[in-house]
Amino acid sequence: MIATLLSGVRNDILFTFLAMTFNKGGILGKTFSEKILGLKAGKEVQAGEVVTVSPDYILSHDNSAAIFEEFKKLGTRNVKCPQKLVIILDHVVPASSEQYALNHKIIREFVAEQKIQNFFDIFFGICHQVFSENGFALPGKLILGADSHTTSYGAFGAFAAGIGRSEVASLWATDEIWLRVPETLKIEIEGKLPSGVYAKDVILKIIGEEGADRANYRAVEFTGNAIKEFSLASRLVLANMAAEIGAKNGYFEPDEKVLQWLKERAREKFEVITSDPDAKFEAVLKYDISSLEPQVACPHTVDNIKPVSEVEGEEFHQAVIGTCTNGRFEDLEVAARVLKGKKIHPKVRVLVIPASRQEYLFALKKGILEILVSAGCVILNPGCGPCLGAHQGILAPGEVALSTANRNFRGRMGSRESKIFLASPATVAASSIEGKITDPRKFL
Amino acid sequence: MEESVLSGRIWVLLDRKERLIEDIDTDQIYHNAFLHITELSQMGQYALGNLEGWKDFPEKVHSGDILVAGRNFGAGSSRQQAVDCFTALNIGLILAPSFGAIYFRNAVNSGFPVLKCAALDELVAKKALETGDKIEVNFRSGEGWDISKDISFKVEPMSAVQYDILKAEGLFNYGKKLGHE
Numbered sequence: 141m142i143a144t145l146l147s148g149v150r151n152d153i154l155f156t157f158l159a160m161t162f163n164k165g166g167i168l169g170k171t172f173s174e175k176i177l178g179l180k181a182g183k184e185v186q187a188g189e190v191v192t193v194s195p196d197y198i199l200s201h202d203n204s205a206a207i208f209e210e211f212k213k214l215g216t217r218n219v220k221c222p223q224k225l226v227i228i229l230d231h232v233v234p235a236s237s238e239q240y241a242l243n244h245k246i247i248r249e250f251v252a253e254q255k256i257q258n259f260f261d262i263f264f265g266i267c268h269q270v271f272s273e274n275g276f277a278l279p280g281k282l283i284l285g286a287d288s289h290t291t292s293y294g295a296f297g298a299f300a301a302g303i304g305r306s307e308v309a310s311l312w313a314t315d316e317i318w319l320r321v322p323e324t325l326k327i328e329i330e331g332k333l334p335s336g337v338y339a340k341d342v343i344l345k346i347i348g349e350e351g352a353d354r355a356n357y358r359a360v361e362f363t364g365n366a367i368k369e370f371s372l373a374s375r376l377v378l379a380n381m382a383a384e385i386g387a388k389n390g391y392f393e394p395d396e397k398v399l400q401w402l403k404e405r406a407r408e409k410f411e412v413i414t415s416d417p418d419a420k421f422e423a424v425l426k427y428d429i430s431s432l433e434p435q436v437a438c439p440h441t442v443d444n445i446k447p448v449s450e451v452e453g454e455e456f457h458q459a460v461i462g463t464c465t466n467g468r469f470e471d472l473e474v475a476a477r478v479l480k481g482k483k484i485h486p487k488v489r490v491l492v493i494p495a496s497r498q499e500y501l502f503a504l505k506k507g508i509l510e511i512l513v514s515a516g517c518v519i520l521n522p523g524c525g526p527c528l529g530a531h532q533g534i535l536a537p538g539e540v541a542l543s544t545a546n547r548n549f550r551g552r553m554g555s556r557e558s559k560i561f562l563a564s565p566a567t568v569a570a571s572s573i574e575g576k577i578t579d580p581r582k583f584l
Numbered sequence: 585m586e587e588s589v590l591s592g593r594i595w596v597l598l599d600r601k602e603r604l605i606e607d608i609d610t611d612q613i614y615h616n617a618f619l620h621i622t623e624l625s626q627m628g629q630y631a632l633g634n635l636e637g638w639k640d641f642p643e644k645v646h647s648g649d650i651l652v653a654g655r656n657f658g659a660g661s662s663r664q665q666a667v668d669c670f671t672a673l674n675i676g677l678i679l680a681p682s683f684g685a686i687y688f689r690n691a692v693n694s695g696f697p698v699l700k701c702a703a704l705d706e707l708v709a710k711k712a713l714e715t716g717d718k719i720e721v722n723f724r725s726g727e728g729w730d731i732s733k734d735i736s737f738k739v740e741p742m743s744a745v746q747y748d749i750l751k752a753e754g755l756f757n758y759g760k761k762l763g764h765e
Contacts, residue, residue, distance in 0.1 A: 240620055288660065304690035305663075388685060529616040547660060550636075552611045
């Protein structure tokens, strides 16, 4: 009830400001980030300014236990706006040790005590997928999360940024935070994806060209004819990995596909906010993907990108198909298309982790999991799995992984003497048949 | 000492080829394996534990020392342990040409001093700054001084919000103050 009332008020304010902006005619030219943060701050703002704002939703995961420790130190008894909190357990689920179990227990007790309604225990899946499926990721919302890949919700037209633990603790207590209005880099993607090449290859290519810190302290807006053709799952891949060029958020202008998807999922009313046609961007980066080939991120940085042809033959021990980057139905489906009727190489172990229970169930009903299991894959429960090196497939010294995840930092999946390559689900699946990195196009 | 001046002995994070190490990500600063730790005092021992050649840093470092690192320090995850581990060791300041965006915010918001210095690679290359030197930085004016070598340099002064949070000793107190204004 309170949530509905609040959102009503907010939408009214929003309308007033939209009207104000349009009425001024001559001084239009604001980016999405300037507009949404201006609306939230209740004044006109420009890139570079610091504003104080209240977010619409505050996401946290297993780190809620650590956030709670910080929150207690602040001396505040109650969470100021419990309806804004969304807590999703995904990082180490089910708990792999007594310490993780204790953290989960602390979170469950906190959730009960503070009457947090939006709590998703270990059986739902990866926070970014669950958050989206449950209609929190909405156009024109300001979403802050204690996870760097919170940028994902830009795929739905939200301003979504990762923040730190003490910031979240402070938000729980005060419902206010300072943000610097970021400058915006516009990334225009034109052309048509060739067969066997996917959104993952596109974003890897961009990260390779631009470097891991190109968008530090900046917003990114993805546009262009190519992305209009992208499914929402594919757009999520780009928004998710915007974090890997350092971006604050990775925004897509919501189109019919987004609105259609939200029809039965949206939690509350929302307003689409877009950059003005004459908005001032810091730079416009142009890409044509028509002749792109599959890409691979090589150890130990995500911007160490090579075309698959230059990495072919590289042997590996463990493959991972899943994570918040590439664990959705379309990713599992393309892996199944490659692996149907085939066997994975005996020297390789392939872990498949659907991003959420919904995606898991859908893949199960469509027979996708049967194909993957028959080929020799191990299906793990929805969650972050071994991506961040906490459990379910830790690498030994000297081992090499090929993963659909978003990070390949040294030691991320276990031993610091291990290596991680990143690629699309098709490349990972095809390579799993050969036991070495392979161009997927010959299997499609 | 003035309120806006930080001074201390520096540790320059160099690779084997004597270059500033760039893109030191949060996994190298504070490994995943210790993310379950919620107690700040236990985090210091793991600082830089995954960075080649620097594993013994927590044993070597002294209270008040300053860290000098390469471009994009703290890229990657939002984990705050990557800042807190330095707070636990009582590091006085981290100086780098640039920082990962979330890392920078985390540091600012915990009232931990971080400063950008565009000329750092050059200063280190010509050995104007070396491990063991004592330096002094005025984070309001942006003036830096290597006391050991008597060489001056420039850093980007703190923004108003960073300075205010530092003075308030963290985000929450700063937020409380905002509420009363």
